[in-house]
Amino acid sequence: MLKNILNKSRQVLYPVARTFTRSSNNHNAATEAVPSATEAAPPATKSTPLILPQDYAVNYSPVSRSTARQAWIENTDAVAERKVGLIELHPDVFAAQPRVDIIQENVEWQRKYRYVSMAHTKTRAEVRGGGRKPWPQKGMGRARHGSIRTPLFKGGGVVHGPRSPTTHFYMLPFYKRVLGLTSTLSVKLAQDDLHIVEGVDIPTGDAQFLKDLIAERNWGPSVLIVDEDHMFPANISQATDSLGYVNLMPSFGLNVYSMLKHDTLVLTVAAVKHLEQRLLYQLHRNDAASKGGKFKLDQV
Amino acid sequence: MAASTKLMLSTGLYQKLSQFTRKLHSQPALLSSFRSSREVQELDQYPDVEVVANPPEWRFVERLLPPATVPQPEMKQEYPSGWRPQKEDGSKSGYYVARTKNHMVPVYLHTRFRGQRRITVVRRVQGDIWSLEKDLRAVVEQSRNGKLCATRVNELSGQIHIHGDHVDILRDYLKEKGF
Numbered sequence: 001m002l003k004n005i006l007n008k009s010r011q012v013l014y015p016v017a018r019t020f021t022r023s024s025n026n027h028n029a030a031t032e033a034v035p036s037a038t039e040a041a042p043p044a045t046k047s048t049p050l051i052l053p054q055d056y057a058v059n060y061s062p063v064s065r066s067t068a069r070q071a072w073i074e075n076t077d078a079v080a081e082r083k084v085g086l087i088e089l090h091p092d093v094f095a096a097q098p099r100v101d102i103i104q105e106n107v108e109w110q111r112k113y114r115y116v117s118m119a120h121t122k123t124r125a126e127v128r129g130g131g132r133k134p135w136p137q138k139g140m141g142r143a144r145h146g147s148i149r150t151p152l153f154k155g156g157g158v159v160h161g162p163r164s165p166t167t168h169f170y171m172l173p174f175y176k177r178v179l180g181l182t183s184t185l186s187v188k189l190a191q192d193d194l195h196i197v198e199g200v201d202i203p204t205g206d207a208q209f210l211k212d213l214i215a216e217r218n219w220g221p222s223v224l225i226v227d228e229d230h231m232f233p234a235n236i237s238q239a240t241d242s243l244g245y246v247n248l249m250p251s252f253g254l255n256v257y258s259m260l261k262h263d264t265l266v267l268t269v270a271a272v273k274h275l276e277q278r279l280l281y282q283l284h285r286n287d288a289a290s291k292g293g294k295f296k297l298d299q300v
Numbered sequence: 301m302a303a304s305t306k307l308m309l310s311t312g313l314y315q316k317l318s319q320f321t322r323k324l325h326s327q328p329a330l331l332s333s334f335r336s337s338r339e340v341q342e343l344d345q346y347p348d349v350e351v352v353a354n355p356p357e358w359r360f361v362e363r364l365l366p367p368a369t370v371p372q373p374e375m376k377q378e379y380p381s382g383w384r385p386q387k388e389d390g391s392k393s394g395y396y397v398a399r400t401k402n403h404m405v406p407v408y409l410h411t412r413f414r415g416q417r418r419i420t421v422v423r424r425v426q427g428d429i430w431s432l433e434k435d436l437r438a439v440v441e442q443s444r445n446g447k448l449c450a451t452r453v454n455e456l457s458g459q460i461h462i463h464g465d466h467v468d469i470l471r472d473y474l475k476e477k478g479f
Contacts, residue, residue, distance in 0.1 A: 059369040065389065065396045065426050097426075097458060284369040284401050 050085025050198065052269065060280045064091040069189060073269060076197050079212045084198050087269060093279050094189050096182040103187070106180035106256035109172040117168065121161030124149045130156075171295035178282045180256045185275070188265050195219065195266045200227045200248075205238030210246060214264075224262035226251050228270040251275055370401050388478030393435075395427040397479040405479065407471045410461075418465040422474075425458040433460050439473050440466045 054068040062068070068088040075082045089095070124130065130149030137144050149156045172180075188194040195217070202209060214220045222245040225236070230250035240246045249258065251271040259265055267275070282288075324330055373385060385403070390396030400406050406423040425432055433453050440449045440462060450463040462470070 059371060061372070063398045063401070063424070065398070097456075099457060101456065281369060286367060286370055288401075 049083075050087075050269070052085065052087040054088035054090055056090070057280070059284055060090070060092075062091045063283075064095055066091045066095045069094050071189070071194070071196050074195060074197050074217070076199060076202050076213070078203075079209065079216050081217050087196055087272065089189070089272065090276050090280060092283060093182050093276050094185055094194075096179075096186045098187045098190070099179055099183045100187075102176055102179045103183050103256060103260070105172060105176060106184075107260060109170070109177075110255065110257040112168040113170060115168045116164075117162065117166040118164045119162035119166075120164035121158040123159075123161075124151060124157030127155070127157045174291040175282075175288070178279060181254070181275075182279055182283075184256045184259045185265075188259060193264050195264060196272060197266055197268055199268055199270075200225060200236050201233055202235050202239060205235040207239045207242050210236075210239045210243065214246070219264040219266070221245055222262040223247070223264045223266055224249060224258055225266045226254055226271045227268045228274045370403070373403055384475050386479060390427055390479075393428075393431070393477070395425060395429060395432040397422065397432070397474055398424040398426060399479075400424070405471050405474050407467050407474065409465055409467045418463075420462040420464065420466045420470060422460040422462070422470060423458065425460060429453055429455050429458060429460065436460060436462065436470055436473070439469060440464070443469050 050073055052073075056062065068091055071087050071089055072083045073085040073087050075084050124147065127149040130147040132147075134145050134148050135142060145152075147153075147156075151157055151159045185194070202213075214223055224247050225240070226249050228251045230252070232248050236248065240248055247258075247262065251267075251274045254271075254275065329335075373383075375385065383403075386399050388396070397406065408421045408423065410419045410421055411417065412419070422432075422436065430453065433451055437449055437451050441447065443466065444464075449466075452461040453459075454461070
Protein backbone atom coordinates (compact mmCIF):
# COMPACT_ATOMS: atom_id res chain seq x y z
CA MET A 1 0.00 0.00 0.00
CA LEU A 2 2.79 2.34 0.99
CA LYS A 3 4.47 1.60 -2.29
CA ASN A 4 1.35 2.56 -4.18
CA ILE A 5 1.08 5.85 -2.36
CA LEU A 6 4.72 6.57 -3.02
CA ASN A 7 4.32 5.82 -6.68
CA LYS A 8 1.24 8.01 -6.92
CA SER A 9 2.81 10.90 -5.09
CA ARG A 10 5.81 10.61 -7.34
CA GLN A 11 3.54 10.77 -10.33
CA VAL A 12 1.91 13.90 -8.98
CA LEU A 13 5.18 15.53 -8.07
CA TYR A 14 7.17 14.58 -11.11
CA PRO A 15 4.76 13.93 -13.96
CA VAL A 16 7.52 14.57 -16.47
CA ALA A 17 9.89 12.12 -14.88
CA ARG A 18 7.23 9.45 -14.60
CA THR A 19 6.16 9.44 -18.24
CA PHE A 20 9.74 9.71 -19.26
CA THR A 21 10.76 6.56 -17.38
CA ARG A 22 7.90 4.53 -18.69
CA SER A 23 8.61 5.33 -22.28
CA SER A 24 12.33 4.89 -21.99
CA ASN A 25 11.92 1.50 -20.37
CA ASN A 26 11.24 0.20 -23.86
CA HIS A 27 14.79 -0.11 -25.00
CA ASN A 28 14.39 1.43 -28.41
CA ALA A 29 12.01 4.18 -27.36
CA ALA A 30 14.71 6.74 -26.69
CA THR A 31 13.64 8.78 -29.68
CA GLU A 32 10.03 8.88 -28.51
CA ALA A 33 10.97 9.82 -24.99
CA VAL A 34 12.70 13.04 -25.86
CA PRO A 35 9.85 15.00 -27.55
CA SER A 36 7.21 13.90 -25.04
CA ALA A 37 9.42 15.00 -22.18
CA THR A 38 10.25 18.34 -23.76
CA GLU A 39 6.57 19.08 -24.39
CA ALA A 40 5.63 18.51 -20.79
CA ALA A 41 8.68 20.22 -19.33
CA PRO A 42 7.93 23.00 -16.84
CA PRO A 43 8.32 26.47 -18.36
CA ALA A 44 10.62 27.59 -15.53
CA THR A 45 13.73 26.90 -17.57
CA LYS A 46 14.22 29.15 -20.54
CA SER A 47 16.50 26.98 -22.67
CA THR A 48 15.37 23.48 -23.67
CA PRO A 49 16.03 21.01 -20.89
CA LEU A 50 18.79 18.48 -21.32
CA ILE A 51 17.09 15.09 -21.28
CA LEU A 52 19.45 12.14 -21.40
CA PRO A 53 17.54 8.84 -21.33
CA GLN A 54 19.31 5.58 -20.65
CA ASP A 55 19.50 3.90 -24.04
CA TYR A 56 20.96 0.60 -22.80
CA ALA A 57 23.53 -0.09 -25.50
CA VAL A 58 22.84 -3.37 -27.30
CA ASN A 59 24.96 -5.63 -25.12
CA TYR A 60 24.58 -3.73 -21.86
CA SER A 61 21.02 -4.52 -20.88
CA PRO A 62 20.72 -4.26 -17.11
CA VAL A 63 21.40 -7.28 -14.95
CA SER A 64 19.82 -5.52 -12.02
CA ARG A 65 16.07 -5.79 -11.65
CA SER A 66 15.85 -2.16 -10.62
CA THR A 67 15.13 0.36 -13.32
CA ALA A 68 17.39 3.18 -14.37
CA ARG A 69 17.98 5.80 -11.69
CA GLN A 70 17.05 9.36 -12.52
CA ALA A 71 19.10 12.33 -11.43
CA TRP A 72 18.83 16.05 -11.99
CA ILE A 73 21.47 17.82 -14.00
CA GLU A 74 22.40 21.05 -12.24
CA ASN A 75 23.89 24.28 -13.53
CA THR A 76 27.28 25.70 -12.57
CA ASP A 77 26.99 29.17 -14.15
CA ALA A 78 25.41 30.76 -11.06
CA VAL A 79 25.29 30.20 -7.33
CA ALA A 80 21.53 29.63 -7.37
CA GLU A 81 20.54 26.07 -8.20
CA ARG A 82 18.67 25.50 -11.45
CA LYS A 83 17.69 22.13 -12.92
CA VAL A 84 19.14 22.04 -16.39
CA GLY A 85 17.83 18.61 -17.24
CA LEU A 86 17.42 15.01 -16.26
CA ILE A 87 19.72 12.05 -16.75
CA GLU A 88 19.00 8.36 -16.44
CA LEU A 89 21.80 6.37 -14.87
CA HIS A 90 22.46 2.73 -15.67
CA PRO A 91 21.27 0.54 -12.77
CA ASP A 92 24.27 -1.81 -12.98
CA VAL A 93 26.62 1.10 -12.25
CA PHE A 94 24.55 3.47 -10.12
CA ALA A 95 22.05 1.10 -8.50
CA ALA A 96 24.26 -1.91 -7.82
CA GLN A 97 24.10 -3.92 -4.61
CA PRO A 98 26.03 -1.86 -2.04
CA ARG A 99 28.74 -4.36 -1.20
CA VAL A 100 30.21 -2.65 1.85
CA ASP A 101 32.62 -5.56 2.29
CA ILE A 102 34.12 -4.95 -1.14
CA ILE A 103 34.25 -1.20 -0.51
CA GLN A 104 36.19 -1.88 2.67
CA GLU A 105 38.58 -4.21 0.82
CA ASN A 106 39.20 -1.49 -1.75
CA VAL A 107 39.93 1.12 0.89
CA GLU A 108 42.29 -1.22 2.72
CA TRP A 109 44.04 -2.04 -0.54
CA GLN A 110 44.44 1.63 -1.46
CA ARG A 111 45.91 2.36 1.94
CA LYS A 112 48.28 -0.57 1.89
CA TYR A 113 49.66 -0.78 -1.60
CA ARG A 114 51.52 2.49 -1.26
CA TYR A 115 52.55 2.04 2.38
CA VAL A 116 56.13 1.18 3.18
CA SER A 117 56.85 0.51 6.83
CA MET A 118 60.04 2.17 8.04
CA ALA A 119 60.03 0.55 11.50
CA HIS A 120 63.44 -0.99 12.08
CA THR A 121 65.30 -2.83 14.80
CA LYS A 122 68.85 -4.15 15.06
CA THR A 123 69.69 -7.80 15.45
CA ARG A 124 72.43 -8.99 17.84
CA ALA A 125 74.86 -8.87 14.94
CA GLU A 126 74.12 -5.23 14.18
CA VAL A 127 74.22 -3.84 17.72
CA ARG A 128 77.61 -2.31 18.46
CA GLY A 129 80.04 -4.42 20.53
CA GLY A 130 79.44 -7.78 22.10
CA GLY A 131 82.30 -9.51 20.39
CA ARG A 132 84.02 -10.95 23.45
CA LYS A 133 82.82 -13.30 26.11
CA PRO A 134 81.73 -11.11 29.06
CA TRP A 135 83.02 -13.49 31.75
CA PRO A 136 84.55 -16.95 31.89
CA GLN A 137 82.32 -19.93 31.33
CA LYS A 138 82.94 -21.40 34.78
CA GLY A 139 83.98 -20.45 38.30
CA MET A 140 82.15 -17.08 38.64
CA GLY A 141 78.85 -18.37 40.00
CA ARG A 142 77.07 -16.52 37.18
CA ALA A 143 75.07 -17.71 34.23
CA ARG A 144 77.08 -18.55 31.13
CA HIS A 145 76.99 -15.94 28.33
CA GLY A 146 78.92 -15.47 25.11
CA SER A 147 78.03 -11.86 24.25
CA ILE A 148 76.59 -8.79 25.94
CA ARG A 149 74.35 -8.16 22.87
CA THR A 150 72.31 -11.34 22.95
CA PRO A 151 68.53 -10.83 23.02
CA LEU A 152 68.59 -11.84 26.69
CA PHE A 153 70.55 -8.75 27.63
CA LYS A 154 69.23 -5.25 28.21
CA GLY A 155 70.49 -3.24 25.25
CA GLY A 156 70.93 -6.40 23.24
CA GLY A 157 69.62 -7.19 19.78
CA VAL A 158 65.96 -7.81 18.98
CA VAL A 159 64.70 -11.15 17.71
CA HIS A 160 62.23 -11.06 14.81
CA GLY A 161 61.82 -7.30 15.10
CA PRO A 162 60.49 -5.11 12.27
CA ARG A 163 62.95 -4.67 9.39
CA SER A 164 62.72 -1.71 7.07
CA PRO A 165 61.72 -1.09 4.33
CA THR A 166 58.75 -3.50 4.45
CA THR A 167 56.38 -2.99 1.53
CA HIS A 168 52.73 -3.88 1.90
CA PHE A 169 52.09 -3.88 -1.84
CA TYR A 170 49.52 -6.24 -3.28
CA MET A 171 46.89 -6.05 -5.99
CA LEU A 172 43.22 -6.52 -5.30
CA PRO A 173 41.58 -8.85 -7.86
CA PHE A 174 40.44 -6.88 -10.90
CA TYR A 175 36.73 -7.47 -10.55
CA LYS A 176 36.81 -6.56 -6.89
CA ARG A 177 38.14 -3.18 -7.99
CA VAL A 178 35.36 -2.87 -10.58
CA LEU A 179 32.70 -3.86 -8.05
CA GLY A 180 34.21 -1.44 -5.56
CA LEU A 181 33.65 1.42 -7.99
CA THR A 182 30.06 0.45 -8.85
CA SER A 183 29.20 -0.15 -5.18
CA THR A 184 30.63 3.15 -4.05
CA LEU A 185 28.92 5.09 -6.85
CA SER A 186 25.62 3.41 -5.93
CA VAL A 187 26.11 4.18 -2.25
CA LYS A 188 26.91 7.80 -3.00
CA LEU A 189 23.82 8.15 -5.17
CA ALA A 190 21.56 6.44 -2.63
CA GLN A 191 22.84 8.71 0.13
CA ASP A 192 22.21 11.81 -1.98
CA ASP A 193 25.91 12.56 -2.01
CA LEU A 194 26.24 12.37 -5.78
CA HIS A 195 25.40 15.41 -7.87
CA ILE A 196 25.51 15.74 -11.62
CA VAL A 197 26.39 19.03 -13.27
CA GLU A 198 26.33 19.98 -16.92
CA GLY A 199 29.97 21.03 -16.99
CA VAL A 200 32.81 22.52 -14.98
CA ASP A 201 32.66 26.01 -16.46
CA ILE A 202 32.18 28.64 -13.75
CA PRO A 203 31.99 32.38 -14.49
CA THR A 204 34.82 33.52 -12.19
CA GLY A 205 38.05 32.20 -10.80
CA ASP A 206 37.07 33.51 -7.37
CA ALA A 207 37.07 30.90 -4.61
CA GLN A 208 34.21 32.73 -2.88
CA PHE A 209 31.89 31.83 -5.78
CA LEU A 210 32.57 28.15 -5.25
CA LYS A 211 32.19 28.50 -1.47
CA ASP A 212 28.80 30.19 -1.94
CA LEU A 213 27.71 27.57 -4.47
CA ILE A 214 28.63 24.70 -2.13
CA ALA A 215 26.88 26.37 0.81
CA GLU A 216 23.78 27.18 -1.27
CA ARG A 217 23.35 23.62 -2.50
CA ASN A 218 24.17 21.89 0.78
CA TRP A 219 27.18 20.15 -0.70
CA GLY A 220 30.21 19.20 1.27
CA PRO A 221 31.95 19.99 3.58
CA SER A 222 34.43 18.38 1.18
CA VAL A 223 33.66 18.09 -2.53
CA LEU A 224 35.25 16.02 -5.27
CA ILE A 225 34.58 17.33 -8.78
CA VAL A 226 35.09 14.84 -11.59
CA ASP A 227 35.21 15.59 -15.30
CA GLU A 228 36.10 13.37 -18.23
CA ASP A 229 38.87 15.65 -19.45
CA HIS A 230 42.02 15.85 -17.36
CA MET A 231 42.56 19.50 -18.40
CA PHE A 232 40.14 21.54 -16.29
CA PRO A 233 39.16 25.09 -17.32
CA ALA A 234 41.20 27.93 -15.86
CA ASN A 235 38.42 29.38 -13.69
CA ILE A 236 37.63 26.27 -11.71
CA SER A 237 41.31 25.39 -11.36
CA GLN A 238 41.99 28.83 -9.94
CA ALA A 239 38.96 28.78 -7.66
CA THR A 240 39.72 25.35 -6.19
CA ASP A 241 43.43 26.03 -5.85
CA SER A 242 43.11 27.77 -2.49
CA LEU A 243 40.33 25.47 -1.20
CA GLY A 244 41.82 22.34 0.32
CA TYR A 245 38.45 20.68 0.66
CA VAL A 246 37.39 21.05 -2.97
CA ASN A 247 39.36 18.85 -5.32
CA LEU A 248 39.35 18.12 -9.05
CA MET A 249 39.90 14.74 -10.63
CA PRO A 250 39.62 13.28 -14.15
CA SER A 251 37.19 10.38 -14.45
CA PHE A 252 39.97 7.90 -15.24
CA GLY A 253 41.42 8.64 -11.82
CA LEU A 254 38.20 8.08 -9.90
CA ASN A 255 38.72 5.65 -7.03
CA VAL A 256 36.93 4.31 -3.98
CA TYR A 257 39.17 5.97 -1.43
CA SER A 258 38.74 9.48 -2.85
CA MET A 259 34.99 9.03 -3.21
CA LEU A 260 34.71 8.10 0.46
CA LYS A 261 37.21 10.74 1.59
CA HIS A 262 35.06 13.50 0.11
CA ASP A 263 31.54 14.01 1.41
CA THR A 264 30.04 15.01 -1.92
CA LEU A 265 30.87 13.66 -5.34
CA VAL A 266 30.10 15.97 -8.27
CA LEU A 267 30.19 14.37 -11.71
CA THR A 268 29.81 16.11 -15.03
CA VAL A 269 27.53 14.56 -17.64
CA ALA A 270 30.56 13.64 -19.75
CA ALA A 271 32.17 11.94 -16.75
CA VAL A 272 28.99 9.97 -16.05
CA LYS A 273 28.84 8.75 -19.63
CA HIS A 274 32.52 7.83 -19.60
CA LEU A 275 32.28 5.96 -16.30
CA GLU A 276 29.18 4.09 -17.42
CA GLN A 277 30.76 3.08 -20.68
CA ARG A 278 34.02 1.88 -19.10
CA LEU A 279 32.45 0.06 -16.15
CA LEU A 280 29.78 -1.64 -18.26
CA TYR A 281 32.47 -2.75 -20.69
CA GLN A 282 34.39 -4.33 -17.81
CA LEU A 283 31.25 -6.04 -16.53
CA HIS A 284 30.43 -7.49 -19.95
CA ARG A 285 33.80 -8.02 -21.60
CA ASN A 286 34.43 -11.30 -23.32
CA ASP A 287 38.04 -11.73 -22.24
CA ALA A 288 37.43 -11.17 -18.54
CA ALA A 289 39.58 -14.21 -17.74
CA SER A 290 42.62 -12.32 -19.04
CA LYS A 291 42.21 -9.99 -16.06
CA GLY A 292 42.25 -12.82 -13.55
CA GLY A 293 45.92 -13.75 -13.57
CA LYS A 294 48.64 -12.93 -11.13
CA PHE A 295 49.73 -9.30 -11.15
CA LYS A 296 53.12 -8.83 -12.80
CA LEU A 297 55.19 -5.74 -12.17
CA ASP A 298 55.96 -5.19 -15.86
CA GLN A 299 52.41 -5.58 -17.12
CA VAL A 300 50.71 -2.65 -18.76
CA MET B 301 93.48 -49.65 -33.16
CA ALA B 302 94.48 -46.73 -30.98
CA ALA B 303 96.59 -45.33 -33.76
CA SER B 304 93.69 -45.39 -36.22
CA THR B 305 91.36 -43.44 -33.86
CA LYS B 306 94.05 -40.86 -33.37
CA LEU B 307 94.32 -40.52 -37.13
CA MET B 308 90.57 -40.02 -37.46
CA LEU B 309 90.50 -37.37 -34.76
CA SER B 310 93.19 -35.40 -36.45
CA THR B 311 91.51 -35.39 -39.86
CA GLY B 312 90.03 -32.13 -41.08
CA LEU B 313 86.66 -33.77 -41.74
CA TYR B 314 86.11 -34.53 -38.07
CA GLN B 315 87.10 -31.02 -37.05
CA LYS B 316 84.69 -29.46 -39.52
CA LEU B 317 81.90 -31.71 -38.34
CA SER B 318 82.37 -30.79 -34.69
CA GLN B 319 82.58 -27.12 -35.62
CA PHE B 320 79.27 -27.39 -37.46
CA THR B 321 77.49 -29.07 -34.57
CA ARG B 322 78.78 -26.42 -32.20
CA LYS B 323 77.49 -23.70 -34.55
CA LEU B 324 74.14 -25.42 -34.74
CA HIS B 325 73.80 -25.09 -31.01
CA SER B 326 74.71 -21.41 -30.94
CA GLN B 327 72.80 -20.46 -34.12
CA PRO B 328 69.74 -22.70 -34.47
CA ALA B 329 68.55 -20.68 -37.49
CA LEU B 330 71.25 -22.36 -39.59
CA LEU B 331 68.99 -25.26 -40.53
CA SER B 332 65.84 -23.15 -40.97
CA SER B 333 64.41 -22.07 -44.31
CA PHE B 334 65.05 -18.47 -43.32
CA ARG B 335 68.03 -18.07 -45.67
CA SER B 336 66.18 -19.56 -48.61
CA SER B 337 63.98 -16.46 -49.09
CA ARG B 338 65.19 -13.69 -51.32
CA GLU B 339 66.70 -10.57 -49.82
CA VAL B 340 64.75 -7.30 -49.82
CA GLN B 341 65.19 -5.36 -53.09
CA GLU B 342 64.94 -1.65 -53.80
CA LEU B 343 61.38 -0.30 -53.52
CA ASP B 344 61.04 0.46 -57.24
CA GLN B 345 61.59 -3.23 -57.97
CA TYR B 346 58.17 -3.99 -56.48
CA PRO B 347 54.74 -3.29 -58.05
CA ASP B 348 52.88 -0.16 -56.87
CA VAL B 349 50.35 -0.62 -54.07
CA GLU B 350 47.51 1.60 -52.98
CA VAL B 351 46.92 2.13 -49.25
CA VAL B 352 43.18 2.11 -48.50
CA ALA B 353 41.55 2.97 -45.19
CA ASN B 354 38.31 1.15 -44.33
CA PRO B 355 37.83 -0.82 -47.54
CA PRO B 356 34.47 -2.57 -47.97
CA GLU B 357 36.19 -5.94 -47.59
CA TRP B 358 37.23 -5.02 -44.05
CA ARG B 359 33.93 -6.35 -42.73
CA PHE B 360 35.08 -9.86 -43.61
CA VAL B 361 38.04 -9.32 -41.29
CA GLU B 362 35.80 -7.90 -38.60
CA ARG B 363 33.65 -10.99 -38.91
CA LEU B 364 36.64 -13.06 -37.84
CA LEU B 365 37.54 -10.89 -34.86
CA PRO B 366 36.00 -12.01 -31.57
CA PRO B 367 33.37 -9.60 -30.19
CA ALA B 368 34.64 -7.34 -27.39
CA THR B 369 31.61 -7.94 -25.19
CA VAL B 370 29.30 -10.91 -24.82
CA PRO B 371 26.59 -10.64 -27.50
CA GLN B 372 22.87 -11.10 -26.88
CA PRO B 373 21.66 -14.63 -27.69
CA GLU B 374 19.58 -15.32 -30.77
CA MET B 375 15.97 -16.01 -29.88
CA LYS B 376 14.81 -19.49 -30.93
CA GLN B 377 12.00 -21.85 -29.97
CA GLU B 378 14.32 -24.49 -28.63
CA TYR B 379 18.06 -24.82 -28.13
CA PRO B 380 19.83 -28.18 -28.56
CA SER B 381 21.94 -27.59 -25.43
CA GLY B 382 18.87 -27.25 -23.19
CA TRP B 383 19.69 -23.60 -22.49
CA ARG B 384 16.69 -21.36 -22.08
CA PRO B 385 16.44 -17.57 -22.15
CA GLN B 386 15.37 -15.82 -18.97
CA LYS B 387 11.63 -15.12 -18.90
CA GLU B 388 10.77 -14.27 -15.31
CA ASP B 389 11.40 -10.77 -13.95
CA GLY B 390 10.60 -11.71 -10.37
CA SER B 391 7.50 -9.55 -9.96
CA LYS B 392 5.40 -12.60 -9.05
CA SER B 393 7.69 -14.47 -6.68
CA GLY B 394 9.27 -11.43 -5.02
CA TYR B 395 12.79 -12.61 -5.74
CA TYR B 396 14.93 -12.60 -8.82
CA VAL B 397 18.02 -14.54 -9.87
CA ALA B 398 19.96 -12.58 -12.45
CA ARG B 399 21.75 -14.39 -15.25
CA THR B 400 25.53 -14.03 -15.55
CA LYS B 401 26.98 -11.93 -18.34
CA ASN B 402 27.29 -15.18 -20.34
CA HIS B 403 23.50 -15.70 -19.97
CA MET B 404 23.91 -18.73 -17.69
CA VAL B 405 22.10 -19.57 -14.46
CA PRO B 406 24.45 -18.69 -11.56
CA VAL B 407 24.46 -21.99 -9.66
CA TYR B 408 27.91 -23.32 -8.80
CA LEU B 409 29.57 -26.10 -6.83
CA HIS B 410 32.26 -25.20 -4.32
CA THR B 411 34.40 -28.09 -3.14
CA ARG B 412 36.64 -27.96 -0.08
CA PHE B 413 38.73 -30.51 1.82
CA ARG B 414 39.64 -32.50 -1.30
CA GLY B 415 36.02 -32.85 -2.34
CA GLN B 416 34.84 -33.97 1.09
CA ARG B 417 32.71 -30.85 1.56
CA ARG B 418 30.54 -29.92 -1.37
CA ILE B 419 28.48 -26.74 -1.21
CA THR B 420 26.05 -25.57 -3.88
CA VAL B 421 26.12 -21.80 -4.27
CA VAL B 422 23.29 -19.80 -5.85
CA ARG B 423 24.56 -16.31 -6.65
CA ARG B 424 23.12 -13.01 -7.93
CA VAL B 425 19.90 -13.19 -5.93
CA GLN B 426 17.92 -9.96 -5.71
CA GLY B 427 14.77 -9.24 -3.76
CA ASP B 428 13.40 -11.55 -1.07
CA ILE B 429 16.32 -13.95 -0.68
CA TRP B 430 14.73 -15.68 2.33
CA SER B 431 11.70 -16.88 0.44
CA LEU B 432 13.93 -18.16 -2.36
CA GLU B 433 15.95 -20.05 0.22
CA LYS B 434 12.75 -21.62 1.54
CA ASP B 435 11.75 -22.70 -1.98
CA LEU B 436 15.18 -24.08 -2.85
CA ARG B 437 15.39 -25.98 0.44
CA ALA B 438 12.02 -27.55 -0.24
CA VAL B 439 13.24 -28.69 -3.67
CA VAL B 440 16.45 -30.16 -2.27
CA GLU B 441 14.70 -31.89 0.62
CA GLN B 442 12.19 -33.41 -1.75
CA SER B 443 14.99 -34.77 -3.90
CA ARG B 444 16.58 -36.28 -0.76
CA ASN B 445 13.34 -38.05 0.22
CA GLY B 446 12.49 -35.64 3.00
CA LYS B 447 15.92 -35.59 4.65
CA LEU B 448 16.78 -32.18 6.10
CA CYS B 449 19.31 -29.98 4.37
CA ALA B 450 21.49 -27.22 5.81
CA THR B 451 21.54 -23.83 4.13
CA ARG B 452 23.19 -20.50 4.70
CA VAL B 453 22.02 -17.14 3.35
CA ASN B 454 24.25 -14.15 2.74
CA GLU B 455 21.81 -11.33 2.16
CA LEU B 456 24.47 -8.67 1.65
CA SER B 457 26.12 -10.41 -1.29
CA GLY B 458 22.90 -12.11 -2.50
CA GLN B 459 24.14 -15.68 -2.14
CA ILE B 460 22.59 -18.90 -0.86
CA HIS B 461 24.85 -21.79 0.18
CA ILE B 462 23.32 -25.25 0.31
CA HIS B 463 25.11 -28.23 1.81
CA GLY B 464 25.77 -30.96 -0.73
CA ASP B 465 25.94 -31.19 -4.49
CA HIS B 466 22.53 -30.15 -5.81
CA VAL B 467 23.72 -28.08 -8.76
CA ASP B 468 21.76 -29.89 -11.47
CA ILE B 469 18.53 -30.01 -9.45
CA LEU B 470 18.63 -26.34 -8.54
CA ARG B 471 19.72 -25.19 -11.99
CA ASP B 472 16.86 -27.11 -13.58
CA TYR B 473 14.44 -25.79 -10.99
CA LEU B 474 15.47 -22.17 -11.56
CA LYS B 475 15.26 -22.62 -15.33
CA GLU B 476 11.86 -24.18 -14.90
CA LYS B 477 10.73 -21.12 -12.94
CA GLY B 478 11.93 -18.89 -15.78
CA PHE B 479 15.07 -17.46 -14.15
